[in-house]
Amino acid sequence: MLLKGASHRTKITDDINTDYIISGRYKFKIQDPYELAKHVMEDLDPDFFSKITKGDFIVAGRNFGCGSSREQAPMSIKYAGISAVIAKSFARIFYRNCFNLGLPLIECDTDNIDDGDALEIDLDKGILKNITKSLEIKIKPFPKTMQTLLEDGGLVSHFKKHKGFGL
Amino acid sequence: MGKTIAEKILSAHSGKDANAGDIVIADLDFMIGQDGTSGVAIDVFNKMEGGKVFDPSKVAIIIDHSSPSPNEGVSAIHKKIREFSKAQGISLFDIGCGVCHQITPEMGFVVPGNLVIGADSHTCTYGAINVFSTGIGSTDLAAGMISGKLWFKVPETIKFQINGKWPKGVFSKDLILKIIGDIGADGATYMATEFVGPAIEDLSVDARFTISNMAIEMGGKAGLMNADKKTIEWVRSHSKKTFTPVESDKDAKFAKTMEYDVSKLSPQIAKPHTVDNVSPIEAIEGLEIQQGFIGTCTNGRLEDLEIAAKILKGKKVNAGCRLIVAPASKSIFIEAMKKGLVQTIMDAGGVFVTPGCGPCVGTHNGVPSDGEKVLSTANRNFKGRMGNNKAEIYLGSPATVAASVIEGKIADSRKYM
Numbered sequence: 001m002l003l004k005g006a007s008h009r010t011k012i013t014d015d016i017n018t019d020y021i022i023s024g025r026y027k028f029k030i031q032d033p034y035e036l037a038k039h040v041m042e043d044l045d046p047d048f049f050s051k052i053t054k055g056d057f058i059v060a061g062r063n064f065g066c067g068s069s070r071e072q073a074p075m076s077i078k079y080a081g082i083s084a085v086i087a088k089s090f091a092r093i094f095y096r097n098c099f100n101l102g103l104p105l106i107e108c109d110t111d112n113i114d115d116g117d118a119l120e121i122d123l124d125k126g127i128l129k130n131i132t133k134s135l136e137i138k139i140k141p142f143p144k145t146m147q148t149l150l151e152d153g154g155l156v157s158h159f160k161k162h163k164g165f166g167l
Numbered sequence: 168m169g170k171t172i173a174e175k176i177l178s179a180h181s182g183k184d185a186n187a188g189d190i191v192i193a194d195l196d197f198m199i200g201q202d203g204t205s206g207v208a209i210d211v212f213n214k215m216e217g218g219k220v221f222d223p224s225k226v227a228i229i230i231d232h233s234s235p236s237p238n239e240g241v242s243a244i245h246k247k248i249r250e251f252s253k254a255q256g257i258s259l260f261d262i263g264c265g266v267c268h269q270i271t272p273e274m275g276f277v278v279p280g281n282l283v284i285g286a287d288s289h290t291c292t293y294g295a296i297n298v299f300s301t302g303i304g305s306t307d308l309a310a311g312m313i314s315g316k317l318w319f320k321v322p323e324t325i326k327f328q329i330n331g332k333w334p335k336g337v338f339s340k341d342l343i344l345k346i347i348g349d350i351g352a353d354g355a356t357y358m359a360t361e362f363v364g365p366a367i368e369d370l371s372v373d374a375r376f377t378i379s380n381m382a383i384e385m386g387g388k389a390g391l392m393n394a395d396k397k398t399i400e401w402v403r404s405h406s407k408k409t410f411t412p413v414e415s416d417k418d419a420k421f422a423k424t425m426e427y428d429v430s431k432l433s434p435q436i437a438k439p440h441t442v443d444n445v446s447p448i449e450a451i452e453g454l455e456i457q458q459g460f461i462g463t464c465t466n467g468r469l470e471d472l473e474i475a476a477k478i479l480k481g482k483k484v485n486a487g488c489r490l491i492v493a494p495a496s497k498s499i500f501i502e503a504m505k506k507g508l509v510q511t512i513m514d515a516g517g518v519f520v521t522p523g524c525g526p527c528v529g530t531h532n533g534v535p536s537d538g539e540k541v542l543s544t545a546n547r548n549f550k551g552r553m554g555n556n557k558a559e560i561y562l563g564s565p566a567t568v569a570a571s572v573i574e575g576k577i578a579d580s581r582k583y584m
Contacts, residue, residue: 015352015441019549023556024529028203028233029240031210043551063353066386067549069288071207071304092357092388093288097304145190145318155306159215164314165192 001123003083003104005056009115010044016060017067018094020044027072036072037079054081057106057121059113061087065094074098084121086110086128099146102154107140169416171324172391173359176299176413180282187323187420196281197225198311201267203232203528204286206244207305209251212312220255221315227258227276229267231523236262237531265496265522268292268380268464273496275406279394280413284311289464289546291387294379295372296402297394297412299359302383322359322388323422324415325350329364331430336581338474339374340466340544340564342366342427343381344435348445350425356386358422361415366429367392372401373470380465381546384442434580436542437562440550448567448579457539459490459572461517461565462525466544467495469502471565476508478569478583484516485575490568491533492517493525515573529554542571 010016026039041048041058058064058077064087065073074097077085085098086106098105106121108128113119118131121139128137142150145167152158158166170178174185181191200208205228220226228248236242245262252259260270268289277283279297284290288302303317311317327346347354360382367375375392382390392398394412402410415421434448461467461475472494484490492512494500500522503509509519520526526533527545534554535541541553541560548560563571566580573583 017547017549019529019547019552023551024203025551025554028528028530029238029244031206031240031244043556063356063386066352067288067547069204069286069290069302069304071204071286071306074304075207089353089356091353091386093302093304093383096307100304100306143320145320155310156211156214159310159313165310165316165318167190167192167318 003055003121003123005083005119006053007057007059007113007115007117007119008048008051009059010041012044013061015063015066018065018070018073019067021065021073022070022076027070033075033079036076040076040080049080052081055083056081057119058082058085059110061110062089064090066091069093071097074101074103078103086113099149100155102150104150108137112137168420169418171359171415171419171421172361172413173299173322173324173389176280176282177319177321185321187321189321190318191321192316192318193282195225195284195311195315195317197276197283198308199267199271199285199290200228200308201232201287202230202234202244202248204305204308205248208286208308209247211306211309215309215313217309217313220257220312223256225315226312227260227271228252229260229264229270230262231266232528233530234262234521234523263497263521263523266464266467266524269468269495269499272296273405273498275408278402278406278408278410279398280411284308284317288383289380291382291390292376292380292464294382294390295375295392296398297392299389299391301388320357322357324359324361325355326421326424327360327362328424328426329362329366329429330426331366331428333366333369333429334432336566336584337429337432337434338564338566339370339377341432341435342429343378344437344445344562345432346427347381347385347443348435350385352384352441352443353386355382358387359389359391360387361391363393368395371470372397373468376468377465384546434564434567436567436577437548439548439559439561442546442548442562452577452579454577455540456542456571456576457488458533458535458541459488459568460526460533460541460543460545461568462493462495463527463545464495465546466565467493467499469499471544472503472508475565475569476511478566478580479515479517479573480511482515482573484572488572488575490517490572491520491526493520493532494522497522526553542568542577544568
């Protein structure tokens, strides 16, 4: 699978927590995921949502998604049109939640990706191309369990297909 | 090769010889959701064509995050939860019952050796009573409610050996803040943690919950402790379920072991805006605050209110400062009233809100203003956490908060002991 889009980074790069991704001010009262998505990363950059074109990427440093188990965090990223999050590492609950929703998380070195860079990810070859900087970055392969969940389109369709866990 | 607590519990619940790194599908003993996560879980349950919950006696939903509802959006989610709980015959703890992580052990739902999931990141709290419990998202909770199972990657374990004698005015909160400051917000990502040693054995079960509760703040999947005599007495006084405690083997393989001596520990403060930004009290005392908050799944228990009341007795909350208290459960609130703690804290100028999460998650009950500094006993100080991204949140023990609201600035609780 080939993913193409632009990089979106915020000033804070490490330990971006789920409160930053979607604030408790919204997540506890808004049920419509498209409405929630309008507030994605708002506390770090009030204009974050308006800069996204469908298919773009969020790019960050270490421990992206730490904090609360709120699934509204990956939901608001997905419904904002982001096709994958790229970071050096991810927090555990957020990691599960994203693959459960069919949203791929790319683990690789992100030091050479700036805000606005054009990126292309070849998931089959495990390569991220930074078109803007003419660089190739190797990405960590998905564990088998996560690959299966992604191929099935997330846990809901996986669960229905296998009538339970088919992992 | 010996096994850790995590490997033993995941082996027993999956029927496999589970070792760190393995993927297992395991049977769940109990699962919970709260009002911030259960609305989505119910939607996913229906999308998965869940029909009936696998065993209604093993599922509970607790309305604690925004309770009572502050607006119509939350009210709609609460209504959805009430209707689902009634239709499925599962336990519902409605407004005012308390925080999910106090209710679940207090009601005796979980006992040593259990495997438990919760759609709340602080589900790791029950590790203090020897339960492998971990936070998951709403979709995982839906799958668990339907099948009674979930897949797990068996984690490696970091062992924390805690030695020494507790100095007066230094508490389990100070220790866990110190550890998180040392290891960092991702220092235990995807790993279980075990806390052992004489200083852990000296703590009450209430104080132990505080440590396990914050394992997630270093990325941990579980915050485990052995079940000693105190644990067993505590669990027997809350639950009729039978259980077998689980301990790590002497030759179990740990990812690493870290040793601490609490004798030399001073009160600790986590500064804005991350939990691992920790300083000893000496480096920060004197900083003016406008609000103190005592409560949450970290520090809203009876012992916490006792410590605060003892410091506040006969004193007044500073004129430039407010004190908000949210007991972690209704039964704690009632017990605190019987003991006169509520009267003492109110006489000093403290304000009580409904048992539950209180102002911790930023939906109600004390949203700070722009530029205000809050000192809280909660587990998170992320920017915007309490509902205003222009406020600053500091974290400390109930003793530190009680001492600080008297002075209107961050204060060393040891001088009030």
